[in-house]
């Protein structure tokens with residue numbers, strides 16, 4: 001079993017005496033790593049070091065060098081892609097085909113950031129547009145913020161970490177990185193990869209510990225200039241309350257709706273929505289949770305959808321043909337099963353699935369659901385999807401918007417006018433037409449409205465958010 005620890009100023013903290021956390025494979029409970037957890041004093045040291053490194057070394061590093069390091073990290077990741085995919089499958093329980101997809105996306109994030117590092121530009125202000133402003137020149141340049149605190153979740157442990165680390169480095173910041181303690185191994189390997197690619201010690205300090213012990217004090221620390229967080233709504237609220245004057249980006253949860261109109265390609269919609277609801281056991285923030293289907297195609301959609309769900313392969317995530325693996329731990333599987341049982345007690349019907357065995361919850365399709373059931377109103381974050389009939393466009397929009405969340409939605413129709421009308425009216429950070437809510441590319445703006453979050457990621461937008469504008473003006477003597 002591999003032993004890992006936090007990495008601060010290039011030195012790994014493995015000394016005995018620290019509390020050890022075992023990282024378990026959620027499928028078979030095999031121990032895959034022992035982590036020496038960081039303490040509050042490690043965190044303080046990491047922040048002080050990142051602060052120091054920002055002011056003395058990072059500020060001196062030109063953009064082309066940052067771009068080269070990001071590019072080199074991408075190249076190394078591709079060389080080691082299978083190793084990374086296997087670790088993600090083992091620590092998160094993600095089916096290997098999806099882990100491979102995550103690694104490929106992570107490599108692209110690094111490449112986008114490498115390109116972005118060279119295109120951080122400013123603006124010339126037309127000073128004479130203001131009365132009395134003539135004979136002045138003014139421009140805006142974008143400067144790095146300083147120390148970025150990156151706090152990440154378990155479900156995309158590599159790619160969602162890179163959505164913070166890569167833009168932060170591209171923009172010239174240093175980072176204190178607190179990965180999810182459930183999945184720290186790929187995060188550790190990533191920090192080692194940056195080091196191998198030439199990133200100087202202390203530019204990314206890795207601090208592995210719990211949310212309470214190191215996450216919360218990282219959020220509160222005065223020498224941290226921005227918190228970039230991806231995770232659950234309760235933790236996001238807590239961060240918002242405690243971050244003080246820092247910039248904050250929050251990428252939070254959702255109960256994403258997908259609307260299927262009667263003119264949609266049902267073959268395509270059902271095939272894609274099986275992946276959309278059940279990929280990585282629904283533990284995806286934009287997972288299809290509520291599917292609204294127009295009443296005249298509802299029966300056809302449902303029977304087709306059930307058939308395609310019944311043939312999913314369930315089992316060991318490391319096997320090539322596995323579609324559905326475990327949830328992250330048994331408590332989460334039990335919590336999700338309880339939500340199904342509560343809904344059934346209140347009149348809902350299980351069309352397929354509904355059973356739990358250890359950490360595995362069978363892919364579950366529910367009908368006859370009501371809007372106040374947890375499986376509809378809250379983020380289910382499990383392989384559970386509800387199929388709900390609707391009559392009119394108005395009703396589909398109104399029901400989709402009836403949520404505290406607003407991250408991404410999917411709309412299936414061949415009518416372009418209807419598609420655009422609905423896209424305009426959906427209260428979401430993003431809307432896909434003839435694509436599932438679960439689809440994301442790493443170069444478009446991504447983030448939520450309502451309680452799904454604050455700010456946007458997507459490499460170009462995150463780089464912008466990792467900088468601050470500085471205005472410089474000059475009065476020109478007319479001689």
Ligand SMILES: NC(=O)c1ccc[n+]([C@@H]2O[C@H](COP(=O)([O-])OP(=O)(O)OC[C@H]3O[C@@H](n4cnc5c(N)ncnc54)[C@H](O)[C@@H]3O)[C@@H](O)[C@H]2O)c1
Nearest residue numbers: 152153154179180210211215216231232235251252253285
């Ligand atoms: N919108 C997005 O882009 C996006 C992407 C992935 C996951 N998510 C959301 O993440 C959640 C699942 O991930 P999770 O279970 O790892 O989330 P989580 O909120 O439990 O944990 C996320 C991170 O926050 C840390 N943390 C916990 N308490 C903290 C505190 N008080 N202060 C600071 N940090 C603290 C954790 O240790 C972990 O590193 C779901 O709600 C999902 O929707 C959102």
Ligand SMILES: O=C[C@H](O)CS(=O)(=O)O
Nearest residue numbers: 155156283284285286440
């Ligand atoms: O879990 C939510 C993630 O944002 C999904 S993705 O990794 O961005 O596709």
